[in-house]
Amino acid sequence: MWQGAHVDRLAKTGSIERDELAAALGRVAGGSRSALAEVYHKTSAKLFGICIRILGERAEAEDALQDIFISVWRKAGTFDAAKASPITWLAALARNRSIDRKRSQASRAPTSAMGDEAIEVADEAPDALAGLESAEEAGRIALCLGELEERQNRAIRAAFYEGLSYPEVARRLAVPLGTMKSWVRRGLLRLRECLER
Amino acid sequence: MTDTFTPQEERDLVAAEYVLGLLEGEALMSARGRAATEPAFAAAVAQWEARLEPLFEGFAEVAPPAHLWESIKRSLDSQEAAGSSVVPLQSRERLWRGWAVAMTAVAAGLALVLALGVAQPDPPPSAPPAEQRAPTLFASLASEDGRAALAVAFEPGRDTMVVTPARLLAATGRDHELWLIAGEGAAPVSLGIVRGPTPRRMPVPAALRGAVAPEATVALSVEPTGGSPTGSPTGPVIASGSVTRV
Numbered sequence: 001m002w003q004g005a006h007v008d009r010l011a012k013t014g015s016i017e018r019d020e021l022a023a024a025l026g027r028v029a030g031g032s033r034s035a036l037a038e039v040y041h042k043t044s045a046k047l048f049g050i051c052i053r054i055l056g057e058r059a060e061a062e063d064a065l066q067d068i069f070i071s072v073w074r075k076a077g078t079f080d081a082a083k084a085s086p087i088t089w090l091a092a093l094a095r096n097r098s099i100d101r102k103r104s105q106a107s108r109a110p111t112s113a114m115g116d117e118a119i120e121v122a123d124e125a126p127d128a129l130a131g132l133e134s135a136e137e138a139g140r141i142a143l144c145l146g147e148l149e150e151r152q153n154r155a156i157r158a159a160f161y162e163g164l165s166y167p168e169v170a171r172r173l174a175v176p177l178g179t180m181k182s183w184v185r186r187g188l189l190r191l192r193e194c195l196e197r
Numbered sequence: 198m199t200d201t202f203t204p205q206e207e208r209d210l211v212a213a214e215y216v217l218g219l220l221e222g223e224a225l226m227s228a229r230g231r232a233a234t235e236p237a238f239a240a241a242v243a244q245w246e247a248r249l250e251p252l253f254e255g256f257a258e259v260a261p262p263a264h265l266w267e268s269i270k271r272s273l274d275s276q277e278a279a280g281s282s283v284v285p286l287q288s289r290e291r292l293w294r295g296w297a298v299a300m301t302a303v304a305a306g307l308a309l310v311l312a313l314g315v316a317q318p319d320p321p322p323s324a325p326p327a328e329q330r331a332p333t334l335f336a337s338l339a340s341e342d343g344r345a346a347l348a349v350a351f352e353p354g355r356d357t358m359v360v361t362p363a364r365l366l367a368a369t370g371r372d373h374e375l376w377l378i379a380g381e382g383a384a385p386v387s388l389g390i391v392r393g394p395t396p397r398r399m400p401v402p403a404a405l406r407g408a409v410a411p412e413a414t415v416a417l418s419v420e421p422t423g424g425s426p427t428g429s430p431t432g433p434v435i436a437s438g439s440v441t442r443v
Contacts, residue, residue: 033270033273037266040266040269044260044261044265044266045258045259045260045261046256046258048258048259048260048261049256049257049258049259050253050256052259053256053257062261062262062265065261065265066265066268066269066272069269070269070272070273070276073273074411075412078380078381078412087253088250088253091253091256092246092253095218095253096218099218103221139251139254140251141248141249141251141252142251156217157252159217159218159219160217160218160249160252161252161255161256163218164218164219165218165219165220165221166214166219166220166221167221169219182200184214184219185200185202185210185214186200188210188213188214189202189206189209189210191248192209192213192248195248
């Protein structure tokens with residue numbers, strides 16, 4: 001996943017760091033523990049931030065990060081520098097693994113309302129973490145998300161940043177599942193149209 | 198209020214929902230199968246990944262606790278000490294809700310018993326010690342509609358596989374065909390026709406033995422009786438699963 005050929009917006013410190021990271025991943029694929037330590041040193045704070053945001057709990061996030069770096073150790077050979085930037089590859093791995101973990105927690109817990117069109121009281125408190133997204137606000141996608149209806153914007157961000165599924169987003173925004181899907185789908189088409197404008 | 202979308206829009210929307218992580222259960226499994234086997238869908242997924250990639254900047258950095266790196270090193274040490282063939286199955290990553298989980302778990306257990314127990318009734322005297330052989334690899338698949346659920350265990354030599362249908366109901370005039378996709382972007386290659394209800398040992402085509410590895414995907418499509426006439430999936434892909442170590 002996340003291997004489109006595109007400009008690397010994540011390695012803000014530039015192409016040198018990106019090249020170093022890609023080279024380190026190459027050495028990890030060759031079995032170098034010190035290269036894995038280098039990758040950990042350079043990226044663990046970013047990846048841990050992703051785990052915590054999605055899993056919402058430090059202990060789970062620590063377990064997730066450990067799993068993720070064991071996967072990096074095993075899967076570094078599948079990283080293709082021609083197709084993806086290294087930090088995007090790692091961030092996507094961290095996000096996908098955290099979402100898998102979150103879903104499997106949900107499957108172990110009682111799931112009375114998971115599949116229902118349950119309506120709960122929305123949390124109207126301002127998002128305590130909203131400020132953390134400021135780095136992205138300058139981007140074109142932020143402008144395009146801003147053009148969406150507020151509820152569409154919130155739903156798409158909740159899915160991306162917190163790994164919420166359709167039923168979870170529906171409960172968060174206190175609307176029936178079908179309504180939520182309809183909002184999100186129309187929002188995604190508008191987002192695509194805006195990004196391609 | 199029902200929205201209607203063109204087929205292209207519908208495909209693009211499912212791709213976006215998949216990339217965002219909105220899908221669960223059977224819808225997620227179906228999307229994973231399509232991403233592995235349907236080039237137009239895979240392209241739509243790649244486009245959405247590229248579109249949404251800048252959002253990663255919005256995740257704040259949080260320093261992990263200092264002891265975590267030591268835990269990772271210890272975990273790698275213990276795995277290496279145990280030998281590469283005993284890497285634990287990362288089962289928690291692959292769990293989805295619903296009956297499909299239970300169905301495939303039943304099939305998995307059955308396939309393992311068959312692969313490990315039945316598979317080699319007369320081990321040749323020259324058989325290498327178990328710890329030196331390649332690990333048994335395993336994939337479980339279940340379709341959204343519940344008509345197909347099966348497990349595939351690839352034996353250590355990769356020349357045979359045990360296919361254990363937990364359920365496999367083909368419509369009249371149709372067969373189920375199993376495919377191996379070696380990795381992202383690779384073309385599906387047929388592993389053969391599978392029919393229920395009894396488990397069967399089947400040969401793995403010689404050309405595919407090297408491609409049977411973790412990161413590969415096994416997919417199931419519906420084809421005309423006797424299999425795809427083209428050598429590629431022609432019918433819908435109804436189920437897919439990743440190849441994992443046992």
